Amino acid sequence: MVPVSYYLSLSAVLFTIGVVGVLVKRNPIQVFMCIELMLNAANLTFIALGRFYGTSVGEMYVIFALAVAAAEVSVGLGIIVTIFRTRQSIDLDETALLKS
Amino acid sequence: MTNFQSLNAILPVVIIAITGMIVLLGESCLAFWRRSASASGVVSLLGVIVAGMVVLFRLDEPMLHYKAFNGALAVGPFTQACTLILLLVAGLSVLVALTYLDNRGLNQGEYYALLLFATCGAILMCAANDLIVLFVSVELLSVALYILTGFAKTDKKGQEAALKYFLLGSFAAGFLLYGIALVLGGTSISGLVGTTNLTTMTARIPDTPSFMFMAGLALVLVGIGFKAALAPFHMWAPDVYEGAPTSVTGFMATAVKIGAFAALLRIISHLTGIAHFWLPALEVIAVLTMVLGNLLAVTQVNVKRMLAYSSVAHAGYLLIAVCACSSTVARPEALQAGLFYLLAYGLMTMGAFAVLVYLSSRNHDCETVQDIAGLVKKEPLAAYLMAVFMLSLGGIPPTMGFVGKWLLFSVAMQAHLVVLAVTLAIVSMVAVFYYLRIIWTMCFQDRSAETVGATSVAPTGVQITILISAAMSLVLGVLPAIVYPMLSAAQTLVNHL
Amino acid sequence: MPALILFWILAIVCIGAALTMVTAANPVRSALSLVVCFLALAVYYVTLSAQFIGAVQVVVYAGAVMVLFLFVIMLLNLGAPVTSSTKGSNQNTAAVALGAILLLVLFISGIFFEIPGKAVSPATAQAQGTVKAVGLTLYNPHLPWLFPFEATSLLLLVAVVGAIVMTRRQV
Numbered sequence: 001m002v003p004v005s006y007y008l009s010l011s012a013v014l015f016t017i018g019v020v021g022v023l024v025k026r027n028p029i030q031v032f033m034c035i036e037l038m039l040n041a042a043n044l045t046f047i048a049l050g051r052f053y054g055t056s057v058g059e060m061y062v063i064f065a066l067a068v069a070a071a072e073v074s075v076g077l078g079i080i081v082t083i084f085r086t087r088q089s090i091d092l093d094e095t096a097l098l099k100s
Numbered sequence: 101m102t103n104f105q106s107l108n109a110i111l112p113v114v115i116i117a118i119t120g121m122i123v124l125l126g127e128s129c130l131a132f133w134r135r136s137a138s139a140s141g142v143v144s145l146l147g148v149i150v151a152g153m154v155v156l157f158r159l160d161e162p163m164l165h166y167k168a169f170n171g172a173l174a175v176g177p178f179t180q181a182c183t184l185i186l187l188l189v190a191g192l193s194v195l196v197a198l199t200y201l202d203n204r205g206l207n208q209g210e211y212y213a214l215l216l217f218a219t220c221g222a223i224l225m226c227a228a229n230d231l232i233v234l235f236v237s238v239e240l241l242s243v244a245l246y247i248l249t250g251f252a253k254t255d256k257k258g259q260e261a262a263l264k265y266f267l268l269g270s271f272a273a274g275f276l277l278y279g280i281a282l283v284l285g286g287t288s289i290s291g292l293v294g295t296t297n298l299t300t301m302t303a304r305i306p307d308t309p310s311f312m313f314m315a316g317l318a319l320v321l322v323g324i325g326f327k328a329a330l331a332p333f334h335m336w337a338p339d340v341y342e343g344a345p346t347s348v349t350g351f352m353a354t355a356v357k358i359g360a361f362a363a364l365l366r367i368i369s370h371l372t373g374i375a376h377f378w379l380p381a382l383e384v385i386a387v388l389t390m391v392l393g394n395l396l397a398v399t400q401v402n403v404k405r406m407l408a409y410s411s412v413a414h415a416g417y418l419l420i421a422v423c424a425c426s427s428t429v430a431r432p433e434a435l436q437a438g439l440f441y442l443l444a445y446g447l448m449t450m451g452a453f454a455v456l457v458y459l460s461s462r463n464h465d466c467e468t469v470q471d472i473a474g475l476v477k478k479e480p481l482a483a484y485l486m487a488v489f490m491l492s493l494g495g496i497p498p499t500m501g502f503v504g505k506w507l508l509f510s511v512a513m514q515a516h517l518v519v520l521a522v523t524l525a526i527v528s529m530v531a532v533f534y535y536l537r538i539i540w541t542m543c544f545q546d547r548s549a550e551t552v553g554a555t556s557v558a559p560t561g562v563q564i565t566i567l568i569s570a571a572m573s574l575v576l577g578v579l580p581a582i583v584y585p586m587l588s589a590a591q592t593l594v595n596h597l
Numbered sequence: 598m599p600a601l602i603l604f605w606i607l608a609i610v611c612i613g614a615a616l617t618m619v620t621a622a623n624p625v626r627s628a629l630s631l632v633v634c635f636l637a638l639a640v641y642y643v644t645l646s647a648q649f650i651g652a653v654q655v656v657v658y659a660g661a662v663m664v665l666f667l668f669v670i671m672l673l674n675l676g677a678p679v680t681s682s683t684k685g686s687n688q689n690t691a692a693v694a695l696g697a698i699l700l701l702v703l704f705i706s707g708i709f710f711e712i713p714g715k716a717v718s719p720a721t722a723q724a725q726g727t728v729k730a731v732g733l734t735l736y737n738p739h740l741p742w743l744f745p746f747e748a749t750s751l752l753l754l755v756a757v758v759g760a761i762v763m764t765r766r767q768v
Contacts (some may be wrong), residue, residue: 002604006706008285010608014615014634014740015278016700017411019736021619022271029670030618030627031267037605037615037631038274043650045281052712053293053681054721056398056734060742062650063285063735064232065277066657067749070754072273073662074661075243076266077669078763079250083259084673104737117751125760210762217755223747230741236748247759282703285710297741312706343731536748 007048015041028090032076039069109175111226112151112183113160113220116190117150119147120142120216140209141198141561142217146360148191148316150488155183159586167229173231174366181439182226182362183587186355188220189446192454192568193351198561200347200457201447206252218244218355225359226298226366231320233297234363235287238276240271241359244351247342259342266338268326276323279316284312298370309374320367324328330359331389334412337501338396341408345464350453353411354446361418365411365438368425376425382423396525398534401469406534407452410493413531414445420520421509430515436584437507443583444500444573448492451569455486458562472538473545485570493571494535495528499577603644611637624675628666635659647726 014037021034043062050058084090107114110229127134133139159180168175174512180436193215201207228234246269248264280296287304288294295301305313322333329337343350392415400406421438424430444544457464459475459482476483492499507527514523576582614634618627634657644653669675726732735742 003717003761004712005708005710006604007645008710009704010611011281012703012707013612015274015703016696017615017619019699020692020696022267024689025181025619026238027624027675028263029624029666029675031667032190032270033618033627033631034276034482035267035270035274036658037618037634038271040635040637040658042274042277042281043654044638044641046284047642047645047650048356048598049281049285049288049648051647051722051725052294053288053696054725055293056725056730057284057293058706059650059726060735061232061280062619062647063653063731064614064745066653067753068236068273068277070657070662071239071243071752072266072270073665074756075246075759075763076270077665078760079259079262079266081245081669082250082253082763083263086254086256086259088672090673103743106744121754141620170739170741172744208762210758213758214755220751233741233745233748236752237746240752240755241747243759244755247755247762250763252764282706286706286714294614310706315702315706513616556615569604570749 004048004052008045011041011048014038014044026091028080032073036069036073037066043094054092101166101168103169105129106173109166109168110173111185112155112228113223114145115151115154116187116216116223118150118221119144120213120220121477122147123209123213123216124401127213131211133273134430136205137202138198141194141201142211144212145191145194145195147216148187148219150193151189152184153185155180155187167299168227170296171299172233173224175227177586178362178366178435178439179223179227182358182442183223183329184228184307185443185446186219186222186358187352188443189354189358189449189450190215192450193347193355195561195565196347196350196454196457199375199559200345200460200562202346202558203251203457203460203462203479205462206419208251211248211251212250215351218248218351220361222355226362227297229366231283235273235276237274237279238323238359240390241356242273242327244253245348246270248348249352251348255343255345257343259343259429260346261340264336264343265340269577272323272326272333274323274331275319275326279319279321279323282312282316282319284316286316287312296429298367302370302373305371305372305374306584314377317371318381322365323383324360324364324367325385328357328364328415329412330385330415331412331516332391333363334389334393335416337412338400338408340404341411342402342404342467343380346404346453346457346460346467348459348495350405350450353449353453356445357411357418358442361415361442362378362437364422365425365435367524368437369431371430374433375578379423380428382419383517383520383545386416386419386423386520389419390527394530398530399422400534402467403469403538404453404467404541406538407449407516410531410534411445411449413527414441414449414493416439416527417505417508417524418445419534420524422516423520424511424515425518426574427515430511433507433514434511437511439505440580440583444576445502447569447576448489448499448501449529451484451566451573452489454562454565455482455489458482458559458566462557469541473541475542482566485566486542487539488570488573490535490538492577494532496532497577498574500573500580501575501577503580538583600644607637607640609618610634611641624670625667628663628670631666632659632663645726646723649728649731686766 005023018034018038046061224237246266252258284294326333397409424434492501495501495505614630617630621627639651639654
């Protein structure tokens with residue numbers, strides 16, 4: 001059996017890729033994809049931890065995370081569609097109205 | 101407790117959620133409901149009042165000292181106190197919205213339903229005794245707020261604010277979830293899977309917790325820090341506060357802070373055993389938040405932006421209460437001071453935003469300093485009440501803000517957090533400057549010709565809000581002892597937190 | 598040993614897909630790489646004998662969520678890459694530096710983690726990932742999972758209302 005630390009390290013790598021992606025990407029849709037990757041990295045940790053104790057606890061966390069992710073996707077893409085309707089672009093760095 | 105008893109223990113949340121669903125159904129099925137401009141608002145207000153009554157009448161029930169749903173929720177006096185504060189804020193927000201939505205032509209019942217669901221989320225954040233429940237309730241609050249921020253669909257600024265809030269909020273949720281995952285791993289002991297239940301967690305943590313646990317805790321704090329707009333995770337706040345509809349900004353500034361700080365106080369109170377690990381980090385964040393929030397607020401010309409930075413500064417003050425929880429001696433007083441300051445902050449911030457709503461007309465949102473110039477001549481009462489909120493935010497007696505700051509200062513001294521106490525004293529001086537500048541503008545600066553200066557068309561709701569907030573800020577500033585019994589009930593039962 | 602080889606193959610696929618997603622300028626390419634990454638994760642779940650979550654991963658994430666993403670990209674015609682897909686180089690450097698620190702911290706917390714006590718046998722673990730076992734845990738009246746489940750239903754209601762409110766044309 002593969003040791004649990006392998007899974008934890010893999011999810012650490014995926015989570016970091018997600019975080020860096022959020023910080024460097026400009027397209028809101030791609031930023032949002034990176035956030036999805038972060039949530040998935042957490043899910044892998046939950047399942048790996050739960051499995052090595054022979055319980056279903058890990059699954060519980062994943063189910064809640066999944067529902068939250070689904071809710072976020074529907075609302076987030078709704079916001080992106082509305083923005084596109086009003087300004088025909090979703091690149092916020094170019095058309096920013098809110099600036100300090 | 102059986103599940104039925106548990107459900108009974110969180111009756112206020114159930115009432116609020118059902119009211120939200122009634123509003124949705126009424127709006128979609130009943131023609132007379134849809135025609136009436138205020139039906140949804142009035143029903144929502146009734147729901148909030150009933151829920152508030154339920155909390156008030158059951159304060160002494162012994163049932164409410166336990167955990168509900170097998171440890172998922174804590175329904176003790178601390179939760180009850182937070183629930184009352186949140187219901188007050190929600191009720192005031194509904195009143196503000198009654199005016200604002202009419203004004204902007206946004207009259208849709210969904211607004212009230214989402215506001216009520218967000219309130220449910222905030223109350224559950226205060227009650228969450230398990231990190232995963234905290235995660236779900238944070239998201240319930242946030243998702244509802246993302247929609248409310250972008251509620252004015254033709255307003256480009258509002259849309260942009262909604263997208264920014266959404267992206268940063270989800271980013272924070274990612275940190276929170278990964279933090280929870282690491283806590284689950286870090287609390288595992290031989291033969292037993294880890295736990296995210298705060299009560300069980302406390303018993304499991306050794307004196308030197310594992311690296312994994314500490315990393316998880318740090319990520320959880322980052323996640324909550326984003327939501328509470330603590331420096332250096334505050335950069336979204338000014339943009340979002342400015343872009344969101346003013347009535348939403350008022351609710352966002354108060355409810356999210358109350359929920360986040362209640363959750364933070366609860367988590368931290370369960371970790372006093374390892375205080376030497378997290379206290380230095382939190383102290384640095386507190387100082388940074390206080391200093392940055394106040395310094396950046398000085399230069400703002402947009403009142404909403406200025407209030408956004410000031411809310412960052414207030415988050416820094418509230419962190420003092422959180423830090424003081426590290427000392428077992430000061431903890432009861434720290435919880436009391438934290439709750440009192442949350443109430444004070446909620447009232448004065450809500451009041452200030454309500455004045456802005458009152459001064460907005462259909463085509464023009466009152467936002468900039470120029471919009472309130474010379475206000476004292478045109479709307480003397482509004483100007484005086486705005487002055488009350490500004491003085492209260494600045495912490496000048498005889499207002500609630502002063503009492504709150506005084507309580508925070510004394511718990512900081514009691515817990516030997518001298519650096520924090522000194523910083524609080526110094527930045528308060530800076531804060532007085534920009535709050536007084538608003539008052540000065542209202543009194544002595546002349547209105548430029550082009551600002552129309554019209555007020556709302558149906559101002560009853562917002563007028564009531566302004567009067568209630570101002571009256572409570574003043575009365576509780578003079579006689580803070582009125583709410584002490586309730587708050588001290590929250591702190592005597594620290595074990596049942 | 599075969600399990601370890603499978604782990605490494607999947608790890609390469611997974612990390613490769615994630616990196617492609619971040620570096621791709623074209624959102625469609627990003628979305629498709631993310632689908633690959635999610636599918637690799639689903640295989641991991643199955644090898645960890647979490648069959649139910651593995652299936653849900655394919656149906657919800659790789660299916661519903663990513664189809665929605667692609668649908669929005671196509672609908673808004675965002676397939677063409679923007680002039681520069683990332684922010685300025687200074688910010689990129691800062692982000693990568695921050696990421697390196699984060700990775701170090703998380704890696705240390707993960708790589709040295711060992712299960713205290715003895716891990717359970719694969720046979721016991723096998724029984725815990727079925728729909729039946731998951732359902733029995735989720736709805737167990739003596740466990741705390743029932744409440745967050747109920748709260749989730751409220752969250753989904755908010756999401757439904759929100760999606761309609763956001764995308765409905767102004768009346």
